[in-house]
Amino acid sequence: MTVLVRDLRPDVPADAEAFTRVRRLALPYILFTPDSVRHAATQTHPDARFRPLVAEEDGEVIGTAQVHLVPDSSEPGQACLNIYVRPDRTHRGAGRLLVEAAEEYLASLGAAKLFAWALDEPANRAFAERHGYRPGRSAHFLRLDLAHGTLPPLPEIPAGVGLRTAADFADDPRPLFELDAETILDEPSDVTYEFTDYDAWLKETWNHPLLDRELTTAACVDGRPVAFTVAYTDGDGRYATAMTGTARAHRGRGLAKLAKIHSLHRARAAGLTEAFTGNDTGNDAMIAINKWLGYEVCATEVRYVRELG
Structure with missing residues (x-):
């Protein structure tokens, strides 16, 4: 059995499908579809130098990597690599080879600090630490059973507040971009993101194939969005x-x-069966809201960092 690492071929349907299959098996708490895999590969900002990789064993894709710089950060030289191997295909060298290929590529681009997520499980943490990564912050994945769980009743909408969907902003989504750009500044993270490129946001975020504009909801004051929740759906009830x-x-x-x-509530009425979300483990306010909604923690991941040079 031979494991080889190569670039993902986004124009080959079987590649995008295989990438999606590995991610869904290894990380079922984040939505992936072949369309979203192709979108990331072809529409991510050029400055990110985004490079998706796959590990093949005798022609079967058993591991994946998303590798990129962080161009919209205020601190230069930061990069990310997120590597996942099929749970039933571990201990065959795929993860190690993907790490080596990713690090070599990022080093060639001048990256100085690498960030990677790993599930908070002994084998995953040991793998990261063997490769020189040290643990940092952590985050929870939470799941809500929309099919059988009970949502709290809809609260009354305060006076002066209106609810609109992203679809209502189809002619001019810039107000949503401005809200997204403001709120991302306070998102708990090891990497500071700044959204300043509206055209890039349109391409990467507004036109993302998983974005559900009917379920993405904004609370508006004087017609402008001042709070929102962005909904992704995968066409498979999630x-x-x-x-x-x-x-x-x-x-x-x-x-x-x-x-x-x-x-x-509208997602459940539309027939969706399960919902996922994620929170930094220190974000007590948002965790409390999600637990009030009925979400339960289903997994935890740890952000690892390695400084090159």
Whole structure:
């Protein structure tokens, strides 16, 4: 049995399908589809130098990697590599070969600090630490059973607040971009992101194939979105929250919570069966909201970092 690492071929349907299959087996808490894999490979900002890799064993894809610089960070030289191997194909060298290929590529681009997520399980943590990565912050994945669970009743919408979907902004999504750019600044993370390129946001975020514009919901004041929850759906009954946030001037009013519960009620009415979200383990306020909604922690991951040179 021989394991080889090569670039993903996004224009080959079987490649995108195999990448999706590995990710769904290894990390079922994040939505992937062949379309979203192709979108990331072809629409990520050129400055990210995004490079998806696959590990093959005798022609079968058993491991994947997403490798890129972080061009929208205020700190230069940062990069990410996220590597996942099929749970039933571990201990065959795929992970090691993907790490080596990813690190060599990022070093050639001048990356100085590498970030990688690993599930908080003994084997995954040991793998990261063997390769010189040290643990940092952690985050929970949470799951909500939309088919059989019980959502809280819909709260009353406060006076002066209106709810709109992303579809309502189809002619001009810039207000959503501005809200996204403000809220991302306060998202707990090892990497500081800044959204300044509207055209890149349109290409990567607004036109993302998983974005469900009917379920993505914004609370608006004077017609402008001031809190929102971004919904992804995969066409297979699954829903995921990609972002939830509130503009600083409107925090403390429960508006993000309002947007999220309305989105989830409509998702259930549309026949979706399970929902996923993620929170930094230190984000007590958002974890409390999600538990109130009925989410339960289903897994935890740890952010690892390695400094090159």
